[in-house]
Amino acid sequence: MSLRASGIIQIMADIFTNVGEQFMCDKFSAVVATAPEWVAWGTSGTTAAKGDTTLGTESAETRIQGTMTTQGTGASAEFQCVATIVSLGTQTIAEAGLLTAVTSGTLVISSDFTGVALLINDSIEFTFTLAPA
Numbered sequence: 001m002s003l004r005a006s007g008i009i010q011i012m013a014d015i016f017t018n019v020g021e022q023f024m025c026d027k028f029s030a031v032v033a034t035a036p037e038w039v040a041w042g043t044s045g046t047t048a049a050k051g052d053t054t055l056g057t058e059s060a061e062t063r064i065q066g067t068m069t070t071q072g073t074g075a076s077a078e079f080q081c082v083a084t085i086v087s088l089g090t091q092t093i094a095e096a097g098l099l100t101a102v103t104s105g106t107l108v109i110s111s112d113f114t115g116v117a118l119l120i121n122d123s124i125e126f127t128f129t130l131a132p133a
Helices: 018-028
Strands: 002-005 008-011 013-016 038-042 067-071 078-086 091-099 107-118 123-130
Touching: 013 123, 018 107, 038 078, 038 123, 091 123, 107 123
Parallel strands: none
Antiparallel strands: 002 008, 002 123, 013 107, 038 091, 067 078, 078 123, 091 107
């Protein structure tokens, strides 16, 4: 995943969570109708892990519905979701996640990164990429 804040692009550690893997299997089996299109951020400095089911400390901003696309074709095809979140106040954002609902939902991808200090109305654009290998 990458993020853009104030013109700076950072590459973050992405973890395809265990519940994310289960969600994809359920999606392929038509057990679920939702999509991993909701982006949230948080302030926890906890390292993202396979067993994550929530962000460490999700911030107060409402999750944002991202724009989902497929980039590339064939063996190079990748799922991508892009969303921008605007800060409601002064905070340092150090984690983000891709989820299946505007509240609760399944945390499909969990990411952590070096904290980005924000003031009110600052924003971060998140780009989540899932490349089957």
